[in-house]
Amino acid sequence: xxxxLAPTIVDDQKTRARIRDVAITRxxxxxxxxxxxxxxxxxxxxxxxxxxxxxGDKNGLREACDERVLAFVRAKISGVLTDxxxxxxxxxAVGPYLARMVTEPSAAGDAIVDQLxxxxxxxxxxxxxxxxxxxxxxxxxxxxxxxxxxxxxLLLRSHIERLAGxxxxxxxxxxxxxxxxxxxxxxxxxxxxxFNDGMPS
Amino acid sequence: xxxxLAPTIVDDQKTRARIRDVAITRxxxxxxxxxxxxxxxxxxxxxxxxxxxxxGDKNGLREACDERVLAFVRAKISGVLTDxxxxxxxxxAVGPYLARMVTEPSAAGDAIVDQLxxxxxxxxxxxxxxxxxxxxxxxxxxxxxxxxxxxxxLLLRSHIERLAGxxxxxxxxxxxxxxxxxxxxxxxxxxxxxFNDGMPS
DNA sequence: GCCCACATTGAACGCTCGTGCAATGATTTG
DNA sequence: CAAATCATTGCACGAGCGTTCAATGTGGGC
Numbered sequence: 398x399x400x401x402l403a404p405t406i407v408d409d410q411k412t413r414a415r416i417r418d419v420a421i422t423r424x425x426x427x428x429x430x431x432x433x434x435x436x437x438x439x440x441x442x443x444x445x446x447x448x449x450x451x452x453g454d455k456n457g458l459r460e461a462c463d464e465r466v467l468a469f470v471r472a473k474i475s476g477v478l479t480d481x482x483x484x485x486x487x488x489x490a491v492g493p494y495l496a497r498m499v500t501e502p503s504a505a506g507d508a509i510v511d512q513l514x515x516x517x518x519x520x521x522x523x524x525x526x527x528x529x530x531x532x533x534x535x536x537x538x539x540x541x542x543x544x545x546x547x548x549x550x551l552l553l554r555s556h557i558e559r560l561a562g563x564x565x566x567x568x569x570x571x572x573x574x575x576x577x578x579x580x581x582x583x584x585x586x587x588x589x590x591x592f593n594d595g596m597p598s
Numbered sequence: 599x600x601x602x603l604a605p606t607i608v609d610d611q612k613t614r615a616r617i618r619d620v621a622i623t624r625x626x627x628x629x630x631x632x633x634x635x636x637x638x639x640x641x642x643x644x645x646x647x648x649x650x651x652x653x654g655d656k657n658g659l660r661e662a663c664d665e666r667v668l669a670f671v672r673a674k675i676s677g678v679l680t681d682x683x684x685x686x687x688x689x690x691a692v693g694p695y696l697a698r699m700v701t702e703p704s705a706a707g708d709a710i711v712d713q714l715x716x717x718x719x720x721x722x723x724x725x726x727x728x729x730x731x732x733x734x735x736x737x738x739x740x741x742x743x744x745x746x747x748x749x750x751x752l753l754l755r756s757h758i759e760r761l762a763g764x765x766x767x768x769x770x771x772x773x774x775x776x777x778x779x780x781x782x783x784x785x786x787x788x789x790x791x792x793f794n795d796g797m798p799s
Numbered sequence: 800g801c802c803c804a805c806a807t808t809g810a811a812c813g814c815t816c817g818t819g820c821a822a823t824g825a826t827t828t829g
Numbered sequence: 830c831a832a833a834t835c836a837t838t839g840c841a842c843g844a845g846c847g848t849t850c851a852a853t854g855t856g857g858g859c
Binding site for chain 2: 427428429430431496499500501502507510511514528529530531533534535537538539541542543545546548549550552553555556557559560561573574576577578580581582583584585586587588
Binding site: 433435445449454455 | 846847
Protein backbone atom coordinates (compact mmCIF):
# COMPACT_ATOMS: atom_id res chain seq x y z
CA UNK A 398 0.00 0.00 0.00
CA UNK A 399 1.48 3.32 1.01
CA UNK A 400 3.81 3.04 4.00
CA UNK A 401 6.02 -0.01 4.34
CA LEU A 402 8.44 1.83 6.57
CA ALA A 403 8.04 0.42 10.05
CA PRO A 404 5.72 -2.49 10.63
CA THR A 405 5.21 -1.90 14.35
CA ILE A 406 4.89 1.85 14.37
CA VAL A 407 1.16 1.72 13.79
CA ASP A 408 0.87 -1.19 16.16
CA ASP A 409 1.49 0.83 19.33
CA GLN A 410 -1.97 -0.34 20.18
CA LYS A 411 -3.93 -3.18 18.68
CA THR A 412 -6.17 -1.81 15.96
CA ARG A 413 -9.38 -2.98 17.57
CA ALA A 414 -8.48 -1.36 20.87
CA ARG A 415 -7.52 1.85 19.12
CA ILE A 416 -10.86 2.09 17.35
CA ARG A 417 -12.68 1.43 20.62
CA ASP A 418 -10.70 4.05 22.50
CA VAL A 419 -11.31 6.64 19.81
CA ALA A 420 -15.00 5.76 20.03
CA ILE A 421 -15.01 6.25 23.81
CA THR A 422 -13.53 9.70 23.40
CA ARG A 423 -15.86 10.77 20.61
CA UNK A 424 -19.00 9.23 22.10
CA UNK A 425 -18.14 10.92 25.38
CA UNK A 426 -17.77 14.26 23.66
CA UNK A 427 -20.70 14.25 21.24
CA UNK A 428 -22.93 11.36 22.24
CA UNK A 429 -23.67 8.08 20.53
CA UNK A 430 -25.98 9.55 17.90
CA UNK A 431 -23.73 12.56 17.44
CA UNK A 432 -20.76 10.65 16.06
CA UNK A 433 -20.67 8.66 12.82
CA UNK A 434 -18.87 5.41 12.29
CA UNK A 435 -17.03 7.15 9.49
CA UNK A 436 -15.73 9.85 11.80
CA UNK A 437 -14.46 7.30 14.30
CA UNK A 438 -12.84 5.25 11.56
CA UNK A 439 -11.15 8.32 10.14
CA UNK A 440 -9.78 9.39 13.52
CA UNK A 441 -8.51 5.87 14.14
CA UNK A 442 -6.92 5.81 10.69
CA UNK A 443 -8.94 2.90 9.34
CA UNK A 444 -11.83 2.34 6.97
CA UNK A 445 -15.48 2.27 8.10
CA UNK A 446 -15.72 -1.32 6.96
CA UNK A 447 -13.07 -2.38 9.42
CA UNK A 448 -15.13 -1.01 12.29
CA UNK A 449 -18.00 -3.23 11.25
CA UNK A 450 -15.66 -6.19 10.86
CA UNK A 451 -14.48 -5.82 14.45
CA UNK A 452 -17.71 -4.84 16.18
CA GLY A 453 -20.53 -6.09 13.94
CA ASP A 454 -22.43 -2.83 13.88
CA LYS A 455 -22.42 0.57 15.53
CA ASN A 456 -24.26 -0.74 18.56
CA GLY A 457 -21.68 -3.48 18.97
CA LEU A 458 -19.07 -0.76 19.13
CA ARG A 459 -21.05 0.96 21.85
CA GLU A 460 -21.29 -2.27 23.83
CA ALA A 461 -17.54 -2.72 23.56
CA CYS A 462 -17.11 0.82 24.89
CA ASP A 463 -19.52 0.18 27.74
CA GLU A 464 -17.70 -3.01 28.63
CA ARG A 465 -14.34 -1.29 28.54
CA VAL A 466 -15.45 1.61 30.75
CA LEU A 467 -17.18 -0.72 33.15
CA ALA A 468 -13.98 -2.75 33.53
CA PHE A 469 -12.02 0.47 33.91
CA VAL A 470 -14.26 1.63 36.72
CA ARG A 471 -14.26 -1.72 38.45
CA ALA A 472 -10.48 -1.83 38.37
CA LYS A 473 -9.24 1.66 39.01
CA ILE A 474 -11.80 3.44 41.08
CA SER A 475 -13.30 2.03 44.15
CA GLY A 476 -13.66 5.62 45.14
CA VAL A 477 -14.80 8.00 42.47
CA LEU A 478 -16.70 9.04 45.51
CA THR A 479 -14.08 10.40 47.80
CA ASP A 480 -11.27 12.27 46.16
CA UNK A 481 -12.81 14.06 43.22
CA UNK A 482 -9.95 15.84 41.56
CA UNK A 483 -7.49 12.98 41.61
CA UNK A 484 -9.95 10.46 40.26
CA UNK A 485 -11.40 12.73 37.62
CA UNK A 486 -7.92 13.51 36.38
CA UNK A 487 -7.11 9.80 36.18
CA UNK A 488 -10.27 9.10 34.26
CA UNK A 489 -9.06 11.14 31.33
CA ALA A 490 -11.08 10.55 28.18
CA VAL A 491 -13.19 7.98 30.00
CA GLY A 492 -14.70 10.72 32.17
CA PRO A 493 -17.18 12.18 29.68
CA TYR A 494 -18.20 8.72 28.49
CA LEU A 495 -18.74 7.59 32.07
CA ALA A 496 -20.79 10.71 32.73
CA ARG A 497 -23.05 9.83 29.80
CA MET A 498 -23.34 6.25 30.97
CA VAL A 499 -24.68 7.15 34.40
CA THR A 500 -26.75 10.05 33.07
CA GLU A 501 -28.50 8.49 30.10
CA PRO A 502 -30.57 5.40 30.79
CA SER A 503 -28.85 2.11 29.99
CA ALA A 504 -28.26 -1.24 31.60
CA ALA A 505 -24.52 -0.65 31.66
CA GLY A 506 -25.00 2.65 33.44
CA ASP A 507 -27.24 0.98 36.00
CA ALA A 508 -24.56 -1.63 36.59
CA ILE A 509 -21.93 1.02 37.27
CA VAL A 510 -24.11 2.95 39.69
CA ASP A 511 -25.09 -0.29 41.42
CA GLN A 512 -21.45 -1.11 41.91
CA LEU A 513 -20.55 2.32 43.23
CA UNK A 514 -23.47 2.31 45.64
CA UNK A 515 -22.57 -1.17 46.87
CA UNK A 516 -18.98 -0.19 47.50
CA UNK A 517 -20.07 2.96 49.25
CA UNK A 518 -22.45 1.00 51.40
CA UNK A 519 -19.62 -1.29 52.52
CA UNK A 520 -17.57 1.76 53.37
CA UNK A 521 -20.43 3.31 55.30
CA UNK A 522 -21.12 0.18 57.31
CA UNK A 523 -17.44 -0.29 58.14
CA UNK A 524 -17.06 3.29 59.25
CA UNK A 525 -20.22 3.30 61.29
CA UNK A 526 -19.01 0.11 62.92
CA UNK A 527 -15.62 1.52 63.86
CA UNK A 528 -17.14 4.76 65.00
CA UNK A 529 -15.65 7.16 62.47
CA UNK A 530 -19.01 7.84 60.85
CA UNK A 531 -22.34 8.71 62.36
CA UNK A 532 -25.34 6.59 61.46
CA UNK A 533 -27.56 9.07 59.65
CA UNK A 534 -30.05 6.63 58.15
CA UNK A 535 -30.40 3.22 56.59
CA UNK A 536 -27.03 2.29 55.04
CA UNK A 537 -28.42 1.64 51.54
CA UNK A 538 -30.02 5.07 51.46
CA UNK A 539 -27.00 6.77 52.96
CA UNK A 540 -24.80 5.07 50.38
CA UNK A 541 -27.12 6.21 47.60
CA UNK A 542 -27.04 9.80 48.79
CA UNK A 543 -23.26 9.82 49.12
CA UNK A 544 -22.80 8.20 45.72
CA UNK A 545 -25.08 10.57 43.86
CA UNK A 546 -23.52 13.58 45.55
CA UNK A 547 -20.05 12.29 44.81
CA UNK A 548 -20.85 11.82 41.14
CA UNK A 549 -21.87 15.46 40.82
CA UNK A 550 -18.29 16.72 40.24
CA LEU A 551 -17.86 14.22 37.41
CA LEU A 552 -21.10 15.29 35.77
CA LEU A 553 -20.58 19.01 36.27
CA ARG A 554 -16.84 19.03 35.81
CA SER A 555 -16.81 21.88 33.32
CA HIS A 556 -18.80 24.18 35.60
CA ILE A 557 -16.59 23.52 38.60
CA GLU A 558 -13.45 24.23 36.61
CA ARG A 559 -15.13 27.24 35.07
CA LEU A 560 -16.34 28.78 38.33
CA ALA A 561 -13.75 27.61 40.84
CA GLY A 562 -10.71 27.52 38.57
CA UNK A 563 -7.94 29.90 39.42
CA UNK A 564 -5.59 31.13 36.69
CA UNK A 565 -2.86 31.35 39.34
CA UNK A 566 -3.02 27.69 40.18
CA UNK A 567 -2.70 24.94 37.60
CA UNK A 568 -5.32 22.93 39.45
CA UNK A 569 -8.76 23.33 37.92
CA UNK A 570 -10.42 24.56 41.09
CA UNK A 571 -10.68 21.17 42.71
CA UNK A 572 -8.49 22.11 45.62
CA UNK A 573 -10.62 25.18 46.23
CA UNK A 574 -13.84 23.30 46.73
CA UNK A 575 -12.23 20.65 48.92
CA UNK A 576 -12.42 22.91 51.98
CA UNK A 577 -16.20 23.58 52.05
CA UNK A 578 -16.80 20.01 50.93
CA UNK A 579 -14.83 18.65 53.86
CA UNK A 580 -16.52 21.02 56.28
CA UNK A 581 -19.98 19.93 55.21
CA UNK A 582 -19.23 16.25 55.55
CA UNK A 583 -17.42 16.84 58.81
CA UNK A 584 -19.82 19.04 60.68
CA UNK A 585 -22.75 19.85 58.45
CA UNK A 586 -23.97 23.08 57.01
CA UNK A 587 -26.52 24.36 59.49
CA UNK A 588 -26.00 25.94 62.83
CA UNK A 589 -29.44 25.07 64.10
CA UNK A 590 -30.40 21.51 64.88
CA UNK A 591 -34.14 21.69 64.21
CA PHE A 592 -34.14 20.24 60.77
CA ASN A 593 -36.59 17.84 59.20
CA ASP A 594 -36.48 17.21 55.49
CA GLY A 595 -34.63 19.65 53.32
CA MET A 596 -34.17 23.30 54.07
CA PRO A 597 -37.11 25.35 55.18
CA SER A 598 -37.96 27.91 52.56
CA UNK B 599 -52.19 45.55 14.81
CA UNK B 600 -52.67 44.27 18.29
CA UNK B 601 -56.36 43.56 18.37
CA UNK B 602 -56.39 40.74 20.87
CA LEU B 603 -59.59 39.16 19.76
CA ALA B 604 -58.92 36.59 17.08
CA PRO B 605 -58.86 32.95 18.14
CA THR B 606 -56.53 32.21 15.28
CA ILE B 607 -53.69 34.10 16.86
CA VAL B 608 -53.92 31.86 19.89
CA ASP B 609 -53.94 28.86 17.58
CA ASP B 610 -51.01 30.38 15.85
CA GLN B 611 -48.87 30.57 18.96
CA LYS B 612 -50.15 27.19 19.93
CA THR B 613 -48.64 25.42 16.93
CA ARG B 614 -45.21 26.98 17.37
CA ALA B 615 -45.29 26.32 21.08
CA ARG B 616 -46.45 22.75 20.56
CA ILE B 617 -43.58 22.01 18.20
CA ARG B 618 -41.13 23.52 20.66
CA ASP B 619 -42.53 21.57 23.61
CA VAL B 620 -42.42 18.31 21.69
CA ALA B 621 -38.82 19.13 20.83
CA ILE B 622 -37.96 19.74 24.48
CA THR B 623 -39.36 16.35 25.41
CA ARG B 624 -37.65 14.48 22.59
CA UNK B 625 -34.32 16.31 22.84
CA UNK B 626 -34.37 15.62 26.56
CA UNK B 627 -35.00 11.94 25.98
CA UNK B 628 -32.68 11.20 23.06
CA UNK B 629 -30.38 14.18 22.70
CA UNK B 630 -30.18 16.82 20.00
CA UNK B 631 -28.46 14.61 17.45
CA UNK B 632 -30.65 11.66 18.37
CA UNK B 633 -33.91 13.20 17.20
CA UNK B 634 -34.78 14.21 13.64
CA UNK B 635 -36.80 17.23 12.63
CA UNK B 636 -39.13 14.82 10.91
CA UNK B 637 -39.79 12.89 14.12
CA UNK B 638 -40.57 16.08 16.02
CA UNK B 639 -42.83 17.32 13.24
CA UNK B 640 -44.69 14.01 13.15
CA UNK B 641 -45.22 13.98 16.90
CA UNK B 642 -46.45 17.56 16.79
CA UNK B 643 -48.77 16.71 13.91
CA UNK B 644 -47.21 19.08 11.40
CA UNK B 645 -44.95 18.88 8.38
CA UNK B 646 -41.15 19.16 8.61
CA UNK B 647 -41.30 22.26 6.47
CA UNK B 648 -43.35 24.06 9.09
CA UNK B 649 -40.66 23.47 11.66
CA UNK B 650 -38.18 25.24 9.41
CA UNK B 651 -40.65 28.02 8.77
CA UNK B 652 -41.01 28.72 12.49
CA UNK B 653 -37.45 28.15 13.67
CA GLY B 654 -35.23 28.63 10.62
CA ASP B 655 -33.29 25.45 11.02
CA LYS B 656 -32.79 22.65 13.51
CA ASN B 657 -30.38 24.69 15.57
CA GLY B 658 -32.90 27.52 15.74
CA LEU B 659 -35.31 25.03 17.25
CA ARG B 660 -32.71 24.11 19.82
CA GLU B 661 -32.16 27.74 20.71
CA ALA B 662 -35.89 28.20 21.18
CA CYS B 663 -35.88 25.19 23.50
CA ASP B 664 -32.93 26.54 25.44
CA GLU B 665 -34.61 29.90 25.79
CA ARG B 666 -37.85 28.33 26.95
CA VAL B 667 -36.18 26.13 29.55
CA LEU B 668 -34.04 28.99 30.76
CA ALA B 669 -37.15 31.13 31.26
CA PHE B 670 -38.87 28.21 32.95
CA VAL B 671 -36.03 27.81 35.41
CA ARG B 672 -35.76 31.52 36.07
CA ALA B 673 -39.46 31.72 36.82
CA LYS B 674 -40.37 28.59 38.69
CA ILE B 675 -37.35 27.39 40.56
CA SER B 676 -35.26 29.54 42.73
CA GLY B 677 -34.59 26.36 44.58
CA VAL B 678 -33.93 23.31 42.48
CA LEU B 679 -31.36 23.16 45.16
CA THR B 680 -33.34 22.53 48.27
CA ASP B 681 -36.39 20.37 47.90
CA UNK B 682 -35.51 17.81 45.28
CA UNK B 683 -38.63 15.72 44.89
CA UNK B 684 -41.11 18.56 44.68
CA UNK B 685 -39.08 20.51 42.16
CA UNK B 686 -38.19 17.55 40.00
CA UNK B 687 -41.83 16.54 39.84
CA UNK B 688 -42.81 20.06 38.80
CA UNK B 689 -40.17 20.11 36.10
CA UNK B 690 -41.91 17.35 34.21
CA ALA B 691 -40.65 16.97 30.66
CA VAL B 692 -38.30 19.89 31.15
CA GLY B 693 -36.24 17.83 33.61
CA PRO B 694 -34.32 15.66 31.13
CA TYR B 695 -33.72 18.62 28.84
CA LEU B 696 -32.47 20.68 31.74
CA ALA B 697 -30.20 17.83 32.77
CA ARG B 698 -28.68 17.77 29.29
CA MET B 699 -28.27 21.53 29.32
CA VAL B 700 -26.16 21.58 32.47
CA THR B 701 -24.36 18.37 31.58
CA GLU B 702 -23.36 18.97 27.99
CA PRO B 703 -21.30 22.07 27.31
CA SER B 704 -23.26 25.04 26.02
CA ALA B 705 -23.59 28.74 26.70
CA ALA B 706 -27.21 28.30 27.76
CA GLY B 707 -26.22 25.62 30.25
CA ASP B 708 -23.53 27.88 31.65
CA ALA B 709 -26.11 30.63 32.07
CA ILE B 710 -28.42 28.37 34.05
CA VAL B 711 -25.69 27.13 36.36
CA ASP B 712 -24.46 30.67 36.84
CA GLN B 713 -27.94 31.72 37.89
CA LEU B 714 -28.39 28.81 40.28
CA UNK B 715 -25.01 29.42 41.88
CA UNK B 716 -25.74 33.13 42.22
CA UNK B 717 -29.07 32.48 43.92
CA UNK B 718 -27.50 29.91 46.19
CA UNK B 719 -24.77 32.33 47.13
CA UNK B 720 -27.35 34.93 48.14
CA UNK B 721 -29.06 32.31 50.25
CA UNK B 722 -25.78 31.27 51.85
CA UNK B 723 -24.79 34.82 52.69
CA UNK B 724 -28.20 35.62 54.15
CA UNK B 725 -28.20 32.50 56.28
CA UNK B 726 -24.68 32.97 57.49
CA UNK B 727 -25.62 36.54 58.39
CA UNK B 728 -28.65 35.54 60.42
CA UNK B 729 -26.79 32.70 62.04
CA UNK B 730 -28.74 29.74 60.67
CA UNK B 731 -25.80 28.54 58.62
CA UNK B 732 -22.19 28.02 59.53
CA UNK B 733 -19.54 29.71 57.42
CA UNK B 734 -17.69 26.75 55.94
CA UNK B 735 -15.68 28.60 53.30
CA UNK B 736 -15.80 31.42 50.82
CA UNK B 737 -19.46 31.98 49.86
CA UNK B 738 -18.90 31.57 46.09
CA UNK B 739 -17.25 28.21 46.62
CA UNK B 740 -19.80 27.09 49.18
CA UNK B 741 -22.57 28.06 46.78
CA UNK B 742 -20.88 26.11 43.99
CA UNK B 743 -20.60 23.00 46.13
CA UNK B 744 -24.20 23.20 47.27
CA UNK B 745 -25.45 23.82 43.75
CA UNK B 746 -23.57 20.94 42.18
CA UNK B 747 -24.62 18.59 44.95
CA UNK B 748 -28.21 19.72 44.66
CA UNK B 749 -28.24 19.13 40.94
CA UNK B 750 -27.21 15.50 41.43
CA UNK B 751 -30.78 14.25 42.04
CA LEU B 752 -31.91 15.88 38.82
CA LEU B 753 -29.09 14.28 36.84
CA LEU B 754 -29.36 10.87 38.48
CA ARG B 755 -33.09 10.84 38.88
CA SER B 756 -33.60 7.40 37.35
CA HIS B 757 -31.09 5.78 39.69
CA ILE B 758 -32.59 7.33 42.79
CA GLU B 759 -36.07 6.19 41.85
CA ARG B 760 -34.68 2.80 40.88
CA LEU B 761 -32.72 2.22 44.08
CA ALA B 762 -34.72 4.13 46.67
CA GLY B 763 -38.18 3.69 45.20
CA UNK B 764 -40.62 1.72 47.29
CA UNK B 765 -43.49 -0.16 45.65
CA UNK B 766 -45.52 0.49 48.79
CA UNK B 767 -45.30 4.23 48.52
CA UNK B 768 -46.28 6.13 45.41
CA UNK B 769 -43.39 8.51 45.94
CA UNK B 770 -40.38 7.60 43.85
CA UNK B 771 -38.00 7.24 46.77
CA UNK B 772 -37.50 10.93 47.29
CA UNK B 773 -38.98 10.93 50.75
CA UNK B 774 -36.67 8.07 51.72
CA UNK B 775 -33.47 9.92 50.95
CA UNK B 776 -34.65 13.12 52.61
CA UNK B 777 -33.70 11.81 56.04
CA UNK B 778 -29.98 11.06 55.46
CA UNK B 779 -29.75 14.15 53.28
CA UNK B 780 -31.08 16.34 56.07
CA UNK B 781 -28.83 14.69 58.62
CA UNK B 782 -25.72 15.32 56.55
CA UNK B 783 -26.49 18.97 55.99
CA UNK B 784 -27.55 19.37 59.61
CA UNK B 785 -24.69 17.74 61.44
CA UNK B 786 -22.31 16.22 58.92
CA UNK B 787 -21.33 12.68 58.24
CA UNK B 788 -18.27 12.05 60.35
CA UNK B 789 -17.99 11.49 64.05
CA UNK B 790 -14.38 12.58 64.26
CA UNK B 791 -13.35 16.19 63.77
CA UNK B 792 -9.86 15.69 62.37
CA PHE B 793 -10.69 16.06 58.71
CA ASN B 794 -8.77 17.76 55.97
CA ASP B 795 -9.80 17.39 52.36
CA GLY B 796 -11.97 14.48 51.43
CA MET B 797 -12.10 11.19 53.21
CA PRO B 798 -8.89 9.34 53.98
CA SER B 799 -8.74 6.09 52.08
C1' DG C 800 6.55 -24.02 -1.63
C1' DC C 801 1.31 -23.70 -0.68
C1' DC C 802 -2.75 -22.63 1.88
C1' DC C 803 -5.82 -20.85 4.98
C1' DA C 804 -7.40 -17.57 8.22
C1' DC C 805 -7.66 -13.05 9.13
C1' DA C 806 -7.10 -7.82 8.80
C1' DT C 807 -8.23 -4.35 5.78
C1' DT C 808 -9.89 -1.77 1.95
C1' DG C 809 -12.94 0.76 -1.38
C1' DA C 810 -16.93 0.93 -3.71
C1' DA C 811 -21.57 0.48 -3.54
C1' DC C 812 -26.42 -0.03 -1.61
C1' DG C 813 -30.68 1.85 0.32
C1' DC C 814 -32.10 4.92 3.57
C1' DT C 815 -32.78 9.03 6.33
C1' DC C 816 -31.25 13.37 7.27
C1' DG C 817 -31.65 18.68 7.07
C1' DT C 818 -33.19 21.87 4.12
C1' DG C 819 -35.15 24.73 0.02
C1' DC C 820 -39.07 25.91 -2.62
C1' DA C 821 -43.25 26.57 -5.13
C1' DA C 822 -48.00 25.99 -4.29
C1' DT C 823 -52.17 26.12 -1.29
C1' DG C 824 -55.33 27.59 2.11
C1' DA C 825 -56.87 30.64 5.62
C1' DT C 826 -57.21 35.17 7.61
C1' DT C 827 -56.46 40.01 7.86
C1' DT C 828 -56.37 44.39 5.66
C1' DG C 829 -57.33 48.12 2.49
C1' DC D 830 -64.10 42.36 -3.40
C1' DA D 831 -59.24 42.33 -4.05
C1' DA D 832 -54.81 42.28 -2.20
C1' DA D 833 -51.70 40.99 1.04
C1' DT D 834 -49.89 38.29 4.71
C1' DC D 835 -48.78 34.26 6.83
C1' DA D 836 -49.27 29.35 8.35
C1' DT D 837 -48.88 25.15 6.20
C1' DT D 838 -48.04 21.44 2.96
C1' DG D 839 -45.77 18.15 -0.45
C1' DC D 840 -41.99 17.33 -2.96
C1' DA D 841 -37.44 17.19 -4.33
C1' DC D 842 -32.52 17.63 -3.69
C1' DG D 843 -27.88 16.57 -2.19
C1' DA D 844 -25.29 15.00 1.58
C1' DG D 845 -24.26 11.79 4.88
C1' DC D 846 -25.65 7.85 7.33
C1' DG D 847 -25.06 2.60 8.69
C1' DT D 848 -24.12 -1.35 6.49
C1' DT D 849 -22.75 -4.98 2.89
C1' DC D 850 -19.50 -7.31 0.12
C1' DA D 851 -16.14 -8.87 -3.08
C1' DA D 852 -11.38 -8.14 -3.55
C1' DT D 853 -6.69 -7.64 -1.69
C1' DG D 854 -2.85 -7.75 1.46
C1' DT D 855 -0.50 -10.46 5.10
C1' DG D 856 1.49 -13.73 7.98
C1' DG D 857 1.77 -18.28 10.32
C1' DG D 858 1.29 -23.53 9.93
C1' DC D 859 1.63 -27.57 6.77
